[in-house]
Amino acid sequence: MTFLSLARAALPVGLALSLSACGGLGGGDASSGDRQIEAGAAQRQAEIAERNAGATVAGTGSTRSSLFDLFGSKDDPNTKVEVNKYIWNAALEVLNFLPVQAVDPFTGVISTGYGVPPGGGRAYRATIYVQDPALDARSLKVALQGQGGGPVSAETQRAVEDAILTRARQLRLRDSRL
Secondary structure, rough: OOHHHHHHHHHHHOOOHHHHOOOOOOOOHHHHHHHHHHHHHHHHHHHHHHHHHEEEEEOOOOOOOHHHHHHOOOOOOOOOOOOOOOHHHHHHHOOOOOOOOEOOEEEEEOOOEOOOOOOOOOOOOEEEEOOOOOOOHHHHHEEEEEEOOOOOOOHHHHHHHHHHHHHHHHHHHHHHHO
């Protein structure tokens, strides 16, 4: 056998060994790295699926999955609305001359359109923010704007806030007598 025929026979074997070291034919470090990446991806997908599945069965850690879960409420039944109902109702009563445009009792925001108060000549709009469940002046924020643009005077705004708080206290007293 000559050197040339020996080199021809060794060439395919050398190529096969070099490709297997690169991961082209399986085995080696690259394929174990691929398995680690696939395992990590599978674990991430399982975590995402568990997060999206919703509630877990108490004590078991497994997720429940049935047709009825699609129609059931997944909201926490103990969630409370953090808005003082007396301030909320008083704001709607005091500013009843303003057309209500948006109301969100969960965030405590009431937005109104322009309206003219009884006995007044200038149109106003208001945004009311009830930010605390306490019947307190710090729980109420009122932003008034005149039709001509810009905010109204501080005295007018304070008078509206005082009227709302006074009516809220009256509503609370009325409820306590029942």
